[in-house]
Amino acid sequence: MIVEFWGHEFKVNVVLGCVGGFIIAVLSSMFGFGGGPFMVPLMSVGLGLPMYVVVGSSLLAIAFNSVMGSLRHLQFGNLDWTLFAIMFPAAIMAGFISPQIAKRVSPIVVKRVAVVGLCLLGLKLLGVY
C-alpha cells in the first residue's frame, strides 16, 4: 500500500501492519492497557515509517481498538460504572497535570525510572519475589 503524507510517499507492508495490529489489539483489549507503546515501535521500526507519520495515524488505529474493546467489555458486563466514575475524572485530570510536570523533568530519567518500575512490577506478577 502506498501512503501519501505531506507530499511524501511511503510504501507500507500492510500484512505486517495488520497482523501486528491485530495481535496488539487482542492483548490490549484482553488485559485493559493502551496499545500505544507497542503500536508506535511496530509502525516506526516494523513498517519503517518516520515518526511524524506514526504519531497521528497510530492514535487513530488505537482508537478503533479502544472503542471496540470498551463496547465488548460493556456487553460482557465487565464495566463497573462506579469504579469508572472514580477513575475517569482522575485520568482526565492527569492529562492536564502531566504536561506541566513534563516541562520540569527529563524524559530519559522518567523512562529509566519506568524501566525499573515495570521490571519490579512484572517480576512481582510472575511471583519471582
Added chain:
Amino acid sequence: MKRTWVGMLVAFIAMFIMLVQNGASADNPKEDVAAAAAEAEVANPAKPAGKVTVQVDKTSLDNGGTITVTGTAPMGMPVYIEVWAEKQVRVSRFDADVDKETGQRPYRLYMTHEMPAYYKMFVPKEQKDKIDAAKKEDSKWSLSKVLKETGAETVYSAPAKIKIDRYQATLLGSIIGSRGTLLDPMDPKENKKRSMQLVKVRFRDVDKVIGANVQMNPDGAFKAEIPIREGLAPGAYKIVAFVDKDTKSDPVTFENKINFPTIYLSNAGTSLNIFLPFFLTLAVACFGVLMGAGGGFLLNPLLVSIWPLPHTIVAGTVIPTVLFSQGSGIYNYSKIKFINWKLGVTIGLSMLAGAFIGPKLTEMITLAQFKFIFGWILLVLAALMFWQTMPAYLEKNKKEQAILREFQRRAKESAAAKVATAT
C-alpha cells in the same frame, strides 16, 4: 482553556453520578434487621433439646468489625456457622482442566449472578490445623477438600443452590466472541460442586472462605467471634448455625453499613474508599503520560493486587477511561491534518477485529494466568523502554523529533493560513 472547562465539567458529572449511585446502594431496609434480631432473641430462651439456637451481640456494623455469635446446640455435636451477604455478584470460571474420568478438556464456562458478595464458613477451633494445611497448598487449595476435612461439607449450603449457567465453548465460538451454547441446568449435586469452585474464584484465599472460630463448651453452648473485614458489601448479612444438614438455627441478620467516602462497587462486589483509587489513578496516569505508555500498564496490576477486584472488571473498566483523551488527541491532530486516514483506518480495522475477541478471552483465563501473562507483557515493555534510552536510539530520535516539530509547525501554519483566507 476551553478544554480545561470541558474536562472539569465531565469530572463533576462523573462525581455526581457516583454520589447518586452510592446513595441508592446505601439505602437498606433496617426494620427487617431489627425484626429478625428480635425473632432470634425470642427463639432463644426456649432452648428446646435437639435444636440449634443462635444470637448476636449487635445487629449493625460500621464497615466491618467483630460480631460475637453465641448459641446452644445439642451436646457434643460440632457447630458450624455460615455467614453470607444478601448482596450478590457475578462470578465466572472457565473450566479447561483435564477431566480425570474422561481425560478430555471440557472447555466449559460456568457463570453465576447470584454469588453472595461475602461468604464464610466458620468451623470449630479444633479444625484449625486442617485449614492451615490447605493454606500451605497456596493457590492450589480446594474448597471441597477443606470442607470435607473439616466436616463442613454437608452443611455448606448458602452458595450451593445459586443458579449457575454453563456454556459449552467452541473454538470457533470463542474466536467470534461467543460464550457458546447454554447447556441444561445441573443437578443439585453438580451445582454444589461447581459452586465451590466459583466460591474459590470469587474469594481467592482459604482464609477468606473458612475460619476456625467456633468455641464449643461440653454442655452444648457455643461462642464465635466473627470478624467482618473492611471493604465488604453493605446491606444485610445472614448467620445460620448448623450441627448437620437438617439441624440448623433460624437465620439471624445483621447489617453492615458503609458511609461516604466508602462506596460499594456493585459489579465488583467490593466497598472501597473512593479517594484511594482516585489518587492512585491520578498518580499512575500522570506517570503513564510522562513515560509515554499510558496508565493501564501499571494501573491494572495494582488494582487487582490492592483490592479484591476481579480482573475482568478491572480490564473492562480501565479501557474506556482513555476514550476521552484519545478522542481529543485525534481531534487535535486532524485539525492540523496530521493523520493519514488511509493508514490509520486500515490498521484500525485489523485492531477492531482484535478488540472484538480480546474481552471474551479475559473471562476465559484465571486471575493467576492474568497476572502471569501481564507480568511478561510488562517485562517486554520494560525492554522496549530500555531500548528507547540507549544512545543509538536517542541520536536517531533527536533527528526524528526535529523533523516532527518542523512538520507540525508547517501544518499549523497552513491550517492558520486556511482559516485566514476563509474569513
